[in-house]
Structure formats: structure tokens, C-alpha cells
Amino acid sequence: MGERTVVLGVIGADVHAVGLRILDYALRSAGFDVVNIGVLSSQEDFIKAAIESDARAILVSSLYGHAELDCRGFREKLQEAGLDNVLLYIGGNLGIGQKNWEEVEKKFKELGFNRVYPPKTMPDEVIRDLKKDLGLDK
Amino acid sequence: MKAIIFDIGSTFTKGVAFDLDKSEIIGRAKYPSTVNEDVTIGLQNVISEIERQTGLNIRDFNIKKATSSAAGGLKIIAIGLVPDLTTEAAKKASLGAGGKVIKIYSYELTSSDLDEILYLKPDIIILAGGTDGGNRYYPIINAKKLSRLPLNIPFIYAGNKDLQDEIKNIFLSNSKEIYITENVMPEYGVINIEKVQNIIREVFLRNIIHAKGLDKVQEIIDGIVMPTPLAVLKGLESFSEIYGECLLIDVGGATTDVCSVAKGEPTQNNVILKGLKEPYVKRSVEGDLGVRVSALSLFESAKKDIIKSFSHDKVKVIEEKVKFLNINTSYIPKNDEDLHLDAILAYFAVKIATERHVGHIEMVYTPMGTLLFQYGKDLRELDKVVCTGGPLIYNPYRVESLKGVIYSNDEPFILKPKNPTFYVDKEYIMFAIGVISEIYKDKSMSLVEKYINKV
Numbered sequence: 001m002g003e004r005t006v007v008l009g010v011i012g013a014d015v016h017a018v019g020l021r022i023l024d025y026a027l028r029s030a031g032f033d034v035v036n037i038g039v040l041s042s043q044e045d046f047i048k049a050a051i052e053s054d055a056r057a058i059l060v061s062s063l064y065g066h067a068e069l070d071c072r073g074f075r076e077k078l079q080e081a082g083l084d085n086v087l088l089y090i091g092g093n094l095g096i097g098q099k100n101w102e103e104v105e106k107k108f109k110e111l112g113f114n115r116v117y118p119p120k121t122m123p124d125e126v127i128r129d130l131k132k133d134l135g136l137d138k
Numbered sequence: 139m140k141a142i143i144f145d146i147g148s149t150f151t152k153g154v155a156f157d158l159d160k161s162e163i164i165g166r167a168k169y170p171s172t173v174n175e176d177v178t179i180g181l182q183n184v185i186s187e188i189e190r191q192t193g194l195n196i197r198d199f200n201i202k203k204a205t206s207s208a209a210g211g212l213k214i215i216a217i218g219l220v221p222d223l224t225t226e227a228a229k230k231a232s233l234g235a236g237g238k239v240i241k242i243y244s245y246e247l248t249s250s251d252l253d254e255i256l257y258l259k260p261d262i263i264i265l266a267g268g269t270d271g272g273n274r275y276y277p278i279i280n281a282k283k284l285s286r287l288p289l290n291i292p293f294i295y296a297g298n299k300d301l302q303d304e305i306k307n308i309f310l311s312n313s314k315e316i317y318i319t320e321n322v323m324p325e326y327g328v329i330n331i332e333k334v335q336n337i338i339r340e341v342f343l344r345n346i347i348h349a350k351g352l353d354k355v356q357e358i359i360d361g362i363v364m365p366t367p368l369a370v371l372k373g374l375e376s377f378s379e380i381y382g383e384c385l386l387i388d389v390g391g392a393t394t395d396v397c398s399v400a401k402g403e404p405t406q407n408n409v410i411l412k413g414l415k416e417p418y419v420k421r422s423v424e425g426d427l428g429v430r431v432s433a434l435s436l437f438e439s440a441k442k443d444i445i446k447s448f449s450h451d452k453v454k455v456i457e458e459k460v461k462f463l464n465i466n467t468s469y470i471p472k473n474d475e476d477l478h479l480d481a482i483l484a485y486f487a488v489k490i491a492t493e494r495h496v497g498h499i500e501m502v503y504t505p506m507g508t509l510l511f512q513y514g515k516d517l518r519e520l521d522k523v524v525c526t527g528g529p530l531i532y533n534p535y536r537v538e539s540l541k542g543v544i545y546s547n548d549e550p551f552i553l554k555p556k557n558p559t560f561y562v563d564k565e566y567i568m569f570a571i572g573v574i575s576e577i578y579k580d581k582s583m584s585l586v587e588k589y590i591n592k593v
Binding site for chain 1: 219220222223224267268269271272273274323325326327410412502504505506509511
């Protein structure tokens with residue numbers, strides 16, 4: 001663990017577990033140490049897991065349309081916890097309808113997320129970005 | 139085969155003698171502990187009395203062992219990183235080893251924390267923090283700070299395994315005694331407390347008995363083998379071998395202990411387990427609930443409900459009585475009124491301690507409908523409860539006190555047993571059964587069958 005540790009989970013009252021399993025498998029196969037905290041996780045659950053495991057990135061999944069509400073204040077809480085340098089990614093159905101992806105992306109970037117992924121993103125893309133952002137792609 | 143088992147307590151040294159072939163108690167005695175002068179005086183008095191009762195000599199006993207809760211018990215300070223993760227795991231490990239957790243700390247120790255640690259005079263400090271491969275900062279910085287304390291006690295490190303060598307060196311270079319063991323939380327959410335508990339026991343046997351001046355007893359008996367609370371827990375495990383999953387309540391003057399030997403898995407559909415997984419054998423101790431030293435703090439926390447049991451004009455009298463009990467810690471109730479008050483205090487000690495031990499369900503309203511989160515053990519279907527401790531063994535009103543264990547429809551989310559059968563440790567020998575269980579499991583079970591009876 002260490003520089004390859006990431007925390008993975010589904011935020012809020014969301015119980016969609018399938019995508020999480022796929023991501024978990026893909027990330028492990030790509031050599032990451034995955035702390036999968038499962039579905040129905042609160043911001044605090046993510047943060048506590050990141051502290052204990054010394055994670056470099058938190059990957060948030062949300063499929064049920066309430067991501068914005070669930071993620072407000074997340075970045076600020078990370079700062080409070082001394083985790084300023086932890087990367088924050090999110091992916092899934094991030095807004096009901098999601099008519100204009102640029103708007104959705106902008107909204108989550110403003111909330112402090114480093115990367116924002118629309119539905120149907122393949123794990124490879126996330127892994128590529130992670131390696132790049134963590135400086136592991138040498 | 140004959141056995142004699144002692145409990146060297148803070149106030150009394152007790153001894154019970156058994157004929158193990160007949161599964162029978164053949165003698166018993168108690169005498170004030172004389173730990174401050176010479177612990178062997180109290181012990182010798184108990185032995186003489188039992189020798190007189192049985193007509194045997196101490197040398198005739200094949201097993202001569204003791205447990206101890208003397209000199210304040212086994213005082214442990216547990217330090218972790220996140221309060222409800224590694225700190226909680228370290229605390230659970232300490233309690234399950236029969237320790238008395240006098241304080242817990244999370245994150246980085248401050249200078250006032252360190253002052254407090256010195257003031258509290260622990261017997262052992264357990265340092266945890268970080269999953270394996272996880273956080274490095276906190277365990278290291280706390281190890282450095284702890285190792286510089288003018289404190290000559292054993293330290294146990296049970297945190298992030300990557301740091302084991304480094305932590306060991308930090309303590310050794312400051313001439314401290316350090317034991318390294320497996321992480322209490324090797325992975326997020328996974329609790330691993332057995333190894334650290336074994337180390338605690340080992341340290342107890344090797345250091346603490348000596349440090350507390352108890353090693354003199356080794357000249358008379360085979361030795362002190364474990365802290366008394368651990369012996370009680372082992373006695374309960376013998377009980378569970380016969381009767382299955384069970385709960386034990388031990389109400390004392392200063393504390394109320396609750397132990398469960400149970401999985402506590404959800405008993406209803408649609409609940410989602412949250413929080414740290416509980417150990418199968420779980421012990422919790424409430425230092426603010428008791429019927430003597432802790433009577434006042436118990437009274438304060440349940441005053442509104444306690445005074446309901448009395449007429450209005452009596453409240454002042456009751457309050458004075460509680461203050462009296464708080465100071466006169468060896469007071470034995472004499473009249474009906476005192477017995478009644480003790481039973482009421484015991485009821486609330488039982489009720490609150492059980493509530494804190496068992497799990498609870500939290501209802502969450504979400505766009506996906508109502509969700510039920512279960513934290514801790516669901517013991518609603520558990521049907522055997524063992525009670526021990528003075529107020530639950532000797533008080534004629536104890537049946538009333540025991541009602542505190544039972545699930546209430548008024549608090550449907552507190553997962554206490556719904557319809558338990560009560561058993562009582564009427565001879566006060568649970569600790570002795572625990573000691574014997576480590577030597578002859580079957581004999582300890584025979585004793586359970588004979589002496590731990592339905593109320």
C-alpha cells in the first residue's frame with residue numbers, strides 16, 4: 001500500500017453495487033491497493049478510511065441522481081482532515097437527466113473534484129488518469 | 139482431583155475449593171486483601187480457613203491458581219488513529235483481554251495528553267493506528283512521544299505492520315520495553331484482536347504481577363494466571379459450550395460488566411450492517427455504573443427515572459442514601475428499604491450497561507425508501523443471560539433488577555434480548571470456572587451444569 005492506495009465506494013443512500021465491483025476488480029488488476037468501503041457510504045466513511053489507509057485518491061460512485069447533494073462540502077471536510085493532497089474523483093449518473101455534461105462536470109469541479117466522469121466511462125480511462133495524476137505512469 | 143482457586147481483588151481475597159471428580163464445592167473463604175502490606179497475609183488466612191473446612195492441606199490440592207483484579211486491575215491506555223476505527227479496535231482488544239481501559243486517545247498525542255498519561259499511571263499502553271500499508275505519520279509520531287515519557291511500563295504496538303521495525307527501534311533506543319504484534323485493524327473495517335490479547339496476557343503474567351507486588355504468592359500457590367475479568371469471560375465461554383449463545387451481566391460497586399458470546403447477526407430482513415464488526419466474544423465495561431462507588435454517577439445519569447420509583451416526599455432521602463452508598467463502599471444492605479434501593483440502582487445499571495453493549499438500528503429516510511442500518515450486535519433472539527455480582531446474586535429483589543436486560547417496545551431500535559432465560563452464578567464462582575476451563579474444559583462444564591442455575 002502507500003502510493004497506490006485508493007478508497008472506493010458508493011456515496012449516500014445509493015445501493016448500486018455492480019459498477020463498484022467492476023471498478024474494484026479493474027483497479028486491483030492494474031496494481032492498485034483498493035480499500036472498498038462499499039455502498040451506502042457517507043463522506044465521513046470515505047475520509048476515515050483514507051486516513052487509516054493513507055490513501056492517495058478517493059473514488060466516489062453515484063448512480064441514483066443525488067450526487068450533488070451527497071457531495072457538498074466533501075472537499076472542505078478533506079481539508080479539515082488534513083487530506084488536502086488526496087485526489088477526489090467521481091463518476092456515474094451525476095445529475096438527473098444530465099442533458100448538458102459540461103455543466104455537470106463544471107458543477108462537480110467547483111465542488112472540488114479533480115476528475116468527473118459521465119456514464120459509460122470505461123475503467124481503463126480512470127486508471128490511465130489515476131496513474132497520470134499520481135505520477136505513476138513512468 | 140482437588141482444585142483451589144483464588145481471586146485477589148482490590149478489597150477481598152476470595153478462595154473456592156473444589157473436588158473436581160465430584161464437581162463439588164468443598165470449601166470457601168474470604169478475607170480482606172492485604173495488597174498494600176503483604177498480599178500473602180490475606181491469602182494465608184483464606185487458605186487456613188479452607189484447610190479447616192476441608193480437613194485438607196494446601197499441598198493436597200492439585201491445582202492452586204489465582205486471578206487478580208487487585209491494585210486497580212489491569213489498567214490499559216489504548217491509542218489509535220481514527221476514533222471509531224483503530225482506536226475502537228484497540229479498546230475492544232484491551233477490554234476482551236480483561237483490562238480496565240482507563241483512557242483512549244486518537245490522532246496525535248498532545249503535551250497535555252502526555253501529562254495526563256503520566257498522571258493516570260497505566261500498567262500497559264497499547265499503540266495502534268493505520269491499516270497495514272496505511273498511515274505512517276501518526277504511529278511514528280506517537281511512538282516517539284511515548285518513548286520519551288518517564289514511564290517504566292511495557293508498551294504494545296499493534297498498528298500498521300510496515301512500521302513494526304521502526305517503532306521497535308524508537309522504543310528500544312529509549313530503553314523501553316516494547317512488544318510488537320499483529321495490527322488490530324489490518325484492513326479497513328476488519329478487526330483482529332486475538333493476537334494483541336495474547337500479548338496483553340503474556341505481559342500481565344510477566345510484568346504486571348511483579349509490578350504490583352503480587353509475585354510473592356508464587357511461593358504459596360502456582361501463580362496468578364489471568365486478570366479476574368478475563369477468567370469470568372472464560373467461564374462464560376464454558377457456559378456457552380453447553381447452552382449456546384449467551385450474555386453475562388456483572389453488577390459491582392464500581393463498574394458494570396457486560397459480556398456476550400454471540401454473533402449478533404441481523405434477525406430481520408432489509409437491515410444493512412454498518413460500523414466496525416464486533417468480536418464474537420465481546421466485553422464492555424461501564425465505569426460510571428455501579429451500586430457503591432459509582433452509585434452517584436449512576437444516579438445522576440438516570441435520576442429522572444429512578445425517582446419515579448419513589449413517592450415525592452422520599453426523593454430527598456433517596457438522594458442522601460445514594461451519597462451515603464457512594465462513600466460507604468463496603469456497606470451491606472440491612473433492611474428491606476436498603477435492599478429495595480440497591481435493586482433499583484442495579485436495575486438501571488443493568489439497563490444502561492446492556493443498552494451500551496448491544497447493537498442498535500438506525501432508520502434512514504432516503505430517496506430509495508427507508509433504510510435500516512444496524513450497528514453492533516442484534517441480540518433480540520439471544521435467550522440465555524447469566525447474572526453475577528453481589529446485587530444480582532444475593533438481593534431478593536434481583537428479578538426486578540434483571541428486567542433491565544430485556545428488550546422494550548418503547549425503544550424498539552435497541553437490540554436487547556426479547557425473551558431470555560436467566561441463570562445465576564449463585565456461588566460466585568464464574569472466575570474459578572474460567573480458570574479451570576483452561577486446564578480441564580469438561581470439568582469446568584460440569585461445574586457450570588451444577589452451579590449456574592436458572593433463576
